[in-house]
Amino acid sequence: MGAGFSALFISQEGLSSVSSSSPSLGDLPESCVASIIGYLDPPEICKVAKLNRAFRGASWADFVWESKLPPNYQILVDKILGVVPENLGKRDIYARLCGVNTLDGGAKKVWLDKSTGGVCMSISSKGLQITGIDDRRYWNHIPTLESRFCSIAYLQQIWWFEVEGEVEFPFPAGSYSVFFRLQLGRASKRFGRRICNSEHVHGWDIKPVRFQLWTSDGQYATSQCTLSDPGEWFHYHVGDFNVENSNSSTKIKLSMTQIDCTHTKGGLCLDSVVIYPSKFRERLKHEGFLKC
Known part of the structure; x- marks a missing residue:
């Protein structure tokens, strides 16, 4: 210019x-x-x-x-920010919505993508229903700086693997993709270098994991994927859903299961479920973080 x-x-x-x-x-x-x-x-x-x-x-x-804000930004402001000054300019509203805003006692985080204004959401492992999470023989919550929630759920070993989640939110009209953010192996630092302990990783190459999602207006998607490549965080694609009415909330149920009890599985880090505008899939694929 x-x-x-x-x-x-x-x-x-x-x-x-x-x-x-x-x-x-x-x-x-x-x-x-x-x-x-x-x-x-x-x-x-x-x-x-x-x-x-x-x-x-x-x-x-x-x-x-x-023109950069989502069409239903006033609903989002009430849901995410709560009370804001009446004379707050639209640029300030955009900036506040682009910040990582916390919902449901810290279990969910919502923000606008700074470049596109698209709504993004992340649900922590503590905001999901995980079979056996209260038994430390199977699961542990581990603090880490590799999660935006500063904590992940780590699976040592289990026969029946099942994770479910639910969210209700006024997403703007558009297409959205749902992902589980997972890693095989437990990462740590030694002498300032990141290392990954794969001692407990087993059972994921025998049968694939099944991902599913349902929406309140009857949409359904499913996918299957074998977990692989220990030591790296990947987004495993569950499926997509569409929103047509921005003025009402969309209710989403999702799950991740591997319930074949002929073998145990373990060594898995579960960080979160993330919901992005569907066009972000290409970005994740280009960056090498996408599976399924």
């Missing part, structure tokens, strides 16, 4: 001939600038706001940021 505007002020001799009376970016009407930057993504708007006073003022225009 800067190079394009500079080209307007090059003389025929190829030299810059900008005089004190020549027009500049600062002379553009703020309303005109706001109409232009409304076509940019939020990070780009924040960058061009540094150009001059006109761009800085335009970057705060409510109509610019209202």
